[in-house]
Amino acid sequence: xxxxxxxxxxxxxxxxxxxxxxxxxxxxxxxxxxxxxxxxxxxxxxxxxxxxxxxxxxxxxxxxxxxxxxxxxxxxxxxxxxxxxxxxxxxxxxxxxxxxxxxxxxxxxxxxxxxxxxxxxxxxxxxxxxxxxxxxxxxxxxxxxxxxxxxxxxxxxxxxxxxxxxxxxxxxxxxxxxxxxxxxxxxxxxxxxxxxxxxxxxxxxxxxxxxxxxxxxxxxxxxxxxxxxxxxxxxxxxxxxxxxxxxxxxxxxxxxxxxxxxxxxxxxxxxxxxxxxxxxxxxxxxxxxxxxxxxxxxxxxxxxxxxxxxxxxxxxxxxxxxxxxxxxxxxxxxxxxxxxxxxxxxxxxxxxxxxxxxxxxxxxxxxxxxxxxxxxxxxxxxxxxxxxxxxxxxxxxxxxxxxxxxxxxxxx
Numbered sequence: 001x002x003x004x005x006x007x008x009x010x011x012x013x014x015x016x017x018x019x020x021x022x023x024x025x026x027x028x029x030x031x032x033x034x035x036x037x038x039x040x041x042x043x044x045x046x047x048x049x050x051x052x053x054x055x056x057x058x059x060x061x062x063x064x065x066x067x068x069x070x071x072x073x074x075x076x077x078x079x080x081x082x083x084x085x086x087x088x089x090x091x092x093x094x095x096x097x098x099x100x101x102x103x104x105x106x107x108x109x110x111x112x113x114x115x116x117x118x119x120x121x122x123x124x125x126x127x128x129x130x131x132x133x134x135x136x137x138x139x140x141x142x143x144x145x146x147x148x149x150x151x152x153x154x155x156x157x158x159x160x161x162x163x164x165x166x167x168x169x170x171x172x173x174x175x176x177x178x179x180x181x182x183x184x185x186x187x188x189x190x191x192x193x194x195x196x197x198x199x200x201x202x203x204x205x206x207x208x209x210x211x212x213x214x215x216x217x218x219x220x221x222x223x224x225x226x227x228x229x230x231x232x233x234x235x236x237x238x239x240x241x242x243x244x245x246x247x248x249x250x251x252x253x254x255x256x257x258x259x260x261x262x263x264x265x266x267x268x269x270x271x272x273x274x275x276x277x278x279x280x281x282x283x284x285x286x287x288x289x290x291x292x293x294x295x296x297x298x299x300x301x302x303x304x305x306x307x308x309x310x311x312x313x314x315x316x317x318x319x320x321x322x323x324x325x326x327x328x329x330x331x332x333x334x335x336x337x338x339x340x341x342x343x344x345x346x347x348x349x350x351x352x353x354x355x356x357x358x359x360x361x362x363x364x365x366x367x368x369x370x371x372x373x374x375x376x377x378x379x380x381x382x383x384x385x386x387x388x389x390x391x392x393x394x395x396x397x398x399x400x401x402x403x404x405x406x407x408x409x410x411x412x
Contacts, residue, residue, distance in 0.1 A: 035068045045074040046116075057083065069110040069141050077116020079123045082133045082155075082163070089169075090140035097221070100142045100174035101201040108172070110141035120153035120177045121185060131161035139169035139196070145176040150204030153178035157187040162212055164189070170196025173207065181209035183237075186244055188212050198222040200240075203262075204232060208241050211269070215248040225257040225283075228292040234262030236298055236323040245269030245306075251276040258296035258318065259283030270340070271306030275313055282317030285354050295320040295353060299331040306334075309345040316352035316376065319359040327363030327390055329353070334366045336400040342367025352376035357383025360412060364391035370403045386410040 036055050041048040052067045059065055064085035071091060090110035098108035118125050125143075145152035154176060157163055166189060173179050181187035183206035191214040198219050200207045203226050224240045226232050240256050241264070248271070255278065258264040264280040267273055280300045287294030296318035301310075318329045329351060334342030344367060351361040351373050362371065375387055389409040393402035402411075 035066045037068045037070070038074075039070045046076055046078045049076065049080075050078075053080075053086075056085070056087070066137065069112070071109045073106075073111045073113065075113045075115055076125065077114075077118060079118050080126050081129050082126050082136065082157075083129065084134040084136075086133070087135075087137040088139075088141075089137065095140045095170045095196060097197045097199075098142045098170070098172045099199045099201070099223075100144055100172050101199065104144075108142050111144060112141055113144040114146075114152040119151055120182055121156055122159065124153040124156035124178075126154065127156040128159040128161055130159050133161065133163050134165070136163055136166040137169075138171060139167070140171075142172040142174070143176070144174050145204070147175045147202075150177045152176055153182055155180050155187060156185060157181070157189065158185040162188045162190050163192065165191035165214075166193075168192070168194045170198065172197075172199040173201070174199075175202045175204065176200070176207060177204045178209070179207040181242075182206055183209060183239075183242070185209065186211045186242075190214055192216070194219055194222075196220055200224045202227050202232065203240065206239055206242055209244070210242075210248075211244045211246045213247040215246060216251075217248060217254070218251040219254065221253045221255070223255050223257075226260050226262055228260055228289060230292075233260055233292075234258075236263065236325060239263045239266040239302075242266045243268070243271050243273055245271055247272040249274045249276075250278065252278070254278035256280045256300075257283050258300055259294070260292045261297055263298055263302065264296065264300040264318075266302050266304070267306055267308055268304045269306060271308065273306060273308045274311070275309065276311045277313060279314045281314065282320065282353075285317050287320070291321055295355070298322040298326040299329060301330045302326075303330070303332045303342065303344055304334045305340065305342055307343040309347065310349050312348045312350070314350045314352070316350070316356075318353060319355060322359075327365075328360035328388075329356075330362045332362065332364045332367060332369060336366045336398075338399075341399045344369050346371040346373055349373045350376060351387045352379055354379065354382050356387055357385065359388070360390040361387035362389040362391075362409065364389060364393060364402055366400065368399065368401050368403075369393070371409060372404070372406045373408045375408075388412050 036052045041051045066087040189212045194217045282295035300318040390412040
């Protein structure tokens, strides 16, 4: 099989994408200049990938150049084991938006369809070797799972050790049981970045369930959602994002659409989370197809532990048909004494929804809460008064306390 390096990429000034993605993609472009290109090998896509991996692992004298995927549909059927120095990317030209939910991905560059013996958990496309893995990169491609059933997971790291460090840039996923972990399997990672343009659509199960430290999830845009199909109906235990004992910074545009029975975000354990901007909301302000395409049915953010701060995040259009266990758009509970006390700060968080005149925006049953919020002014004619907080905490008293210095909330 040929061992060919590509040196024919366009110059920096020859394409419009370069100036917009200059930071991360300039780095990727330089890596691709000396690479193992998948279509320079022979055989099936899996056979080509196996040969490229062998070359990458053998090229320690050149610091394991990146494997570059072609801009065409590919099918992969074999579960793979992660290894230190693994680097796979689509051509740098395709670092922008790639929504596989549109036209089956045919307009979106490198398209990887999972099939064969690939499943989830230990049969995920990429899984833990049982110990630590260092210096991993995935960038600039899309992944298609099964449209008919909850089957495929991109990466599993519940089998011991941790990924440290790892970079994920401009990836998109469609019809996946899980992307990083799944609902019942937490992926352990350290010093991880997620950047660029993402979509994670038509989710069968929780796409991101992570724990560890030093996460920087700061995409240009990350759109996470589900279809209106009855086959993908969620419930009170199904979240799009689960952060469990994780030290995470989230920033820029993360848009989570909690429709069709799904909930938004669960933060638990000894987590440390700073969330800047973004939107967590139901799909529409009013029902358009029963409960499927209307507001989120219950809580959008549930916090059961940790130290959590939201800055300017928009949270709305929920609590349309809540479970008895759910009390508000943002539901805060957890320890009220000792070192494990839940600590939550809401700083300029925007709260909205057609029903906020009747339901609580925040329920606070444990830990400390400091809140300054705004309401969406376009809804002033729909309901009046300030958003409601349900709390029994005494002001500034002990570990179970509630502070709202700007009187932006009213207490139930």
